[in-house]
Amino acid sequence: MAHGDTTGPFDKTPGWLDWYDGPSVPTFRMPPGAVDAHCHVFGPGGEFPFAPERKYTPCDASAEQLFALRDRLGFDRNVIVQATCHGADNSALVDALQRSEGRARGVATVRRDVAEDELQRLHEAGVRGVRFNFVKRLVDRVPTDSLEEIVAKIAPLGWHVVIYFEAEDLPELYDFFSGIQAPVVVDHMGRPDVSKDPEGPEFGLFLRFMRENENVWTKVSCPERLSVTGPRALDGEQQAYTDVVPFARRVVEEFPDRVLWGTDWPHPNLKDHMPDDGLLVDYIPRIATTDDLQRKLLVDNPRRLYWPEDALEGE
Incomplete structure (x- = not known):
């Protein structure tokens, strides 16, 4: 499908936040059973209204379009994450899960x-975790006061906790996060400043956080959010988000059994550029450089966390 084509499953809804509607077919071939472990659905707004307190208004991004992208990129399954624009109304999420046929x-x-x-209703629909947003520009208040209470409620279901924060806030939240009594998944490596040294103290604190807390996992996703250089041509090839590679590769190699990867489609709240999801997939072998690391990142780890009943089964 060419960029700009307005027919087919990637039809867009007018709005200031439109995704790239001509995703390329990646050259990287994923292992069987690969999981896109971080993506979203938005609306459709006429059926699933956005939260009044939202900080941004996205265009519609439906389950049908997400599943079409899944197939185009070569994934087998998705993990759909509730975004702040829908608040605590999980109706669009539940609808997508119910339509996924277990995928x-x-x-x-x-x-x-x-x-x-x-x-219990959410669990039966396929929910396996709850997200807490600590990014101050996206929420009116950080949820430190409610997290422990909610963790106690989800413990009988075996759910995990997803936390979203920025690197500059980790020092003040370090002890609080370390005390969470549940498996923890950090979104996007805690959003490091990739203009800094990956061996420096800021990213070093994040690595220490993972070393000291064996219940902590992280998504090595969203280079398009973290990169300063962005996608660019290098030696005649498209080398995307080169400045993020040393950070993500370091995490994958040190914590191979506690890493996940996802597209973040449809890339909410991005203003500089809308990424080509095929190009994002081609970034994967640059941070997970062996077949074994790729299988752990894309198949074994997400299956263990989200489909424990068949995590060890092949496709």
């Missing part, structure tokens, strides 16, 4: 007063 799991957002029967 998607979810991460929800819930409030501290969530009822046990609501959590």
